[in-house]
Amino acid sequence: MECPEPNTGAMLSLVCLATLLVPSWVATSVSGLLIPVDSYAPSESKAPIAIHYSSGSSSDNAFFTSNITGTFAQGFPGLSNVAATTYAGDAKAVTVLYGQNAQDDLLVNLIIEDSTVVATSLRRNGNRPPNRFQLRLWGDYSTLCAVGSSFVYIFGKGSVKLIVVEQDRFNEVADFAVPVEAEACAATASGTVFFGGNDGAIYSFSGNNIQPGATVQRMNGISVDGEIAGLAIYETPTEPYLLVSVQSGTIEVFRTTQIAHHLSITVSAEEAELEGIAIYQRPLPNYPSGALLVSFDEDSGPKPQRRKGVGIASLSQLGVPLYTSFNPRSSLRNPRPHDRCSKNGFRTSNSQCICFAGYSGNRCEQRSCPNNCSSHGSCASANTCRCNTGWSGADCSYKVINANIETDANGGDGDDPAIWIHPTDRTKSRVLTTTKSEDGAGFALFDLTGHIVAQLPAGEPNNVDVIYNFPLADGRAVDLAVAACRDEDTICILEVTENGLSNLINLPTKDDFTVYGSCVYHSRISDKFYIFVNSKTAEYLQFELKPTLEVELVREFIGGNGGQVEGCVVDDENAVIFVGEEPYGLWKYSAEPDSGNDRILVDSIEGRLEPDVEGVTLIYGKTNNTGLILVSCQGVSAYNIYRRAGNHEYLGTFTISAGTVDRVTNTDGVTAVGTNLGLPGFENGLAVVHDDVNTAQDGTRQSGASFKLVGLGEILGAFSLLDEVDTDWDPRAR
The missing domain is CATH 2.120.10.30 (TolB, C-terminal domain)
Structure with a gap:
């Protein structure tokens, strides 16, 4: 050369x-x-x-x-x-x-x-x-x-x-x-x-x-x-x-x-x-x-x-003027806090003070904290709350739930979980997770104590959902896990049982489409099954899944305002899909393939959400007007709760702190079911959340990803919401 x-x-x-x-x-x-x-x-x-x-x-x-x-x-x-x-x-x-x-x-x-x-x-x-x-x-x-x-x-x-x-x-x-x-x-x-x-x-x-x-x-x-x-x-x-x-x-x-x-x-x-x-x-x-x-x-x-x-x-080959005496301690002088602003702000050319966060008044002499720490803490210093036990957040408005169970460390960069409910013995239900990094890429199956049961390598799967009782062309009804696999931009489909994961296939999407997130839908109107797949550019593709395990593209739309999307969940009974737009908010669209692009904004960062808006999950109630939606907010490692129906009233926010295992940080995916799983602590269901920084008991960070398992009853009880979910919910029943 x-x-x-x-x-x-x-x-x-x-x-x-x-x-x-x-x-x-x-x-x-x-x-x-x-x-x-x-x-x-x-x-x-x-x-x-x-x-x-x-x-x-x-x-x-x-x-x-x-x-x-x-x-x-x-x-x-x-x-x-x-x-x-x-x-x-x-x-x-x-x-x-x-x-x-x-x-x-x-x-x-x-x-x-x-x-x-x-x-x-x-x-x-x-x-x-x-x-x-x-x-x-x-x-x-x-x-x-x-x-x-x-x-x-x-x-x-x-x-x-x-x-x-x-x-x-x-x-x-x-x-x-x-x-x-x-x-x-x-x-x-x-x-x-x-x-x-x-x-x-x-x-x-x-x-x-x-x-x-x-x-x-x-x-x-x-x-x-x-x-x-x-x-x-x-x-x-x-x-x-x-x-x-x-x-x-x-x-x-x-x-x-x-x-x-x-x-x-x-x-x-x-x-x-x-x-x-x-x-x-x-x-x-x-x-x-x-x-x-x-x-x-x-x-x-x-x-x-x-x-x-x-x-x-x-640098000799850059073809720029040679300059090897650069001094980063330049003569540049930043504006300094001004005495007439109590050194808590800058003074403008027209003699006005621009106060630092947490200070106010003509001379920035008054100290304050966000929302007066929600009456759940004290103002320790300007703009900084010291929260009472059981509360967290910038303004002490997040309720704290302790984590006591986590999955075995596995793979590199984890993302999204799903819960597979056993058809006859709920105690044998499983937690299904994905690893989207090259290190350990694939699926993992855990029991309800967090111990790994099975693994299946796959092409960097991201979001994962479960389809129950899918009718195959050979007459069998099987439970399928579905995920967007980033390695080859495909839809990954595999069979789930209590003992393992098998029969992985990869289905194409469309030319030049880069997959990111996904979710599934079983229509109560047509009895057909659908898969939604999205890209970072906010493009959504809706596919019909055939009994031959082939897919047909039936719909395309742009999610939200066009910002990056990933997390989504479908309410099968009400035929709507909830779409998370990471930098902005949560949207609702019709899930039927012949629907248009009409949408409703559920909440945004101008309201109660914090970016990134990541995982979204639905907890079914006893009727299609009851139940809850959980949304993970990655930047604050917290989860918002909304009503499933009506105007989707905001009900509160919680974060998961250290109990007998470490706290949740930089959270991504979330899933939950209200079904009684037959084990102590899970009588009112189970929530599973992604934890990015998996810390061992000695304080060192483990390289493998983990997910925290938390009794849903503990979360809902803190907000007096136990009656909102159906503890007898069966995903295989119509």
Whole structure:
């Protein structure tokens, strides 16, 4: 392969970038992502990356990355002396906030468990633990970036939160709307913040501003084809360059002043997926022009030889003005809290105070907490409640239910559960779960004590539902599990019994359709069976399932406002489907195939819901006008309860805390039945919920996923709702 000159506008592969660095004994391959072995740091997964410029020699510099066991500081592979150090837990995003002096530098993490932002001092104090402080955000957030020495922007579902670091504490300043859910962001030395998400578009705003929401704009001329996985800035004396890592395998380089595409660094989409990206603009041994770091995951070739981790390549081939004296401790000064605002807010040019969250008054002198802590707690500090025992939530309005049973740890990334009810002995009912990650991909079956009964590998199944007494063409009636399988974008169907899972088949959907979530429907009108499958783009497909186990597409529609969808559940008796739109709300449509697109909004994030709106389940009552709907809100790890019928009255919210097993965090799927399952604690039914961070008794995180089993009676009893469900409900009865 002949590598082109960098200034010709030709495509430049990472193989070419690495060629100058490859020892003579390392074989090159056009088909693989080639990172020389002396410039590669393995990790368990693709991850966000941040670089810390130390005030000492280059051997003291480090980069940060994260996996399920923590966030790690590492020296550049083979180049520096930094010992691997574990900081705060599993992070969605990580950045460095530079103080005016090196001793004030902070590592800032967005932690997955509770969308908590954690700041850790990077000052070395011998064997003493570093200073650390944190703030729980009570919402679903995806990435963050720093501006100057005290501003941190945290991106959520169509919104951004500005927080200010001041004297070892976080102050929430402002929330403002943005057009997308950002997957990555980066800031220039002058304070311009760039961000982008799944649609490939890039947006920006002025980050060194106490009212940044007014400056949000789309960067026409800067966009990529695919999902944005990471952003980084290369500073030069004349203009910053924006580097965009695209999940499918390319890194695109843009000029930000002239708004022009500069260069493509390509990695074959069949070879690797990318995530975090970072740039180091100082000379390093073998990298006199600086270094490009990229998090990657090879997905071709023999599995034992596939690489996953952080690779390093030279910046010399980027064809940009060489600038190796970049100092992140720039002259940029953030606005400071003002004395005339009691140092609890900023002062505008017209002498008005903009108070931090939890402060009010002309001089921001009055402290408050959300909803006065709902009379279930006390205001511990501005905007922070200390809840009484049995209550939780930002305003202490969530009832706490304890978890005492969990499934055996299994697979990698779990998602959605279903409950299979035994036809004759309810105590032998089973919990069916999915693992959607490559690690352990497939289905698992558990008994009601949480012990695994059976497993069946499958192509990364996501949401799962059960069809009872399905009439096969050979005359048999069987119980089927149905799921959307992401690996090959198919509908997975398998048979369920108390002893196992069998006869897996994969059915196609339609050309160029990428499956995500699914649910099933048995029509009381036609006695036909249907499968709903959705994609992240909110497209819903409705298929009729034939006795020959073939499907026919009978309907298509867009769910909600077009935001990302996944969870859904169908009320067979009332012929309606409830659709969760993750960034916005819960919708109701007719489930019949000849229906139009008329819909009703049940609730939204402007009401009682919190993003992400994830799992949705229905608990049947004794009539079609009684029963309940449960909806999981991932960002706050809580569950809303609504009436099944009428105007779907909101009845309350609960969260699941630690009992004899660990609490539920970053929850996804949920399912429940009101049927008496014949075991102590399950006389009024069972709820099963996904738990993302599975913590062992010693406090360490387990790699396998788990689901918590909670007696439905304990939940409903806390809200005086026991009479709303049917403990004799039989899914096989008409």
